[in-house]
Amino acid sequence: MKDLGPINKFLGTNCSQDKDGNITLKMTDYITKATDAMDNESKKPTYNPMSGGKDYFDITSPPVQSIKAYQSIIGQLLFIANAGRPDVAFPVSFLSRFLKDPREVHMDAATRIMRYLYTTREYGIKYRSKSKRQLTVYTDASQGAAWDMPFSTSGYATFLAGGAITWCSRRIRSTICLSSTEAEYIAASEAVLETMWLYNLLEHMGYPLSENLLMIDNEPAIKLASHPILHSRTKHIKLRYHKIREAVDDGIVKIEYVNTLDQVADILTKALPQKQFNYLRDKLVSMC
Secondary structure, eight states: OOOOOSOOEETTEEEEEOTTOOEEEEOHHHHHHHHHTSOGGGGSOOSOSOOTTSOTTOTTSOBOSOHHHHHHHHHHHHHHHHHTOGGGHHHHHHHGGGSSSOBHHHHHHHHHHHHHHHHTTTEEEEEOTTSOSOOEEEEEEEOSOTTTTTSEEEEEEEEETTEEEEEEEEEEOSSOOSSHHHHHHHHHHHHHHHHHHHHHHHHHTTOOOOOEEEEESOHHHHHHHHSOOOHHHHTTSOGGGGHHHHHHHTTSEEEEEOOGGGOGGGGGTSOOOHHHHHHHHHHHSEEO
């Protein structure tokens, strides 16, 4: 074993470190290679990965010519979304639902994501060495959206040293949420489990954290997490989702309200207008 010096590339991720100890992770080379294998259409400038105005369940849309080609693109996109580009986690997760029977509308959507990634290939995540030792977790949910019925979509993003370290966008399949409060509460509970795991992991590594912040934009969900109120309307919620109350009581997390416009996790639950998407995108990833 020998020391090869500072890392500059790992599993398709470009890594760099400046003299102040700040670390930047980008997917530039991987994205460029992926788009080079496609036609020139994949390099057309695009600034929003998904259009919210299309009907992705349009059964009149013709099937794709090659299912394997669609699956290959989604596979590449899944790797990119999981490895370093949380801003495309929701649209990629959504399109992966159609792997067995993709239509042209889905292939067009996947190509659009590739165009967006190529346009923003120099964007990445930056971690700052002098940041406070604290996890900041944003959590959100989308309840009642047409493309999720009858389920809801939850999302969370955890930040450490000024950059996202874990993120998730997925449907709540364990139950059918009857209100936005229930969806937000369940999403927050899932985020707390991730927070507790990171908290224990970092403590085991000798990197103890101070009180962690859980950012929620739904006030009834915050009250439900802090105090066991509204029992008659929430008694159907499974006990496993009340783990958030234990974390609050133990001082592992502190819940704070965040304005919906600043809720970073919103980008992980739905397709957003370009202006709002770009604003939240710059909080997750930025030009590096």
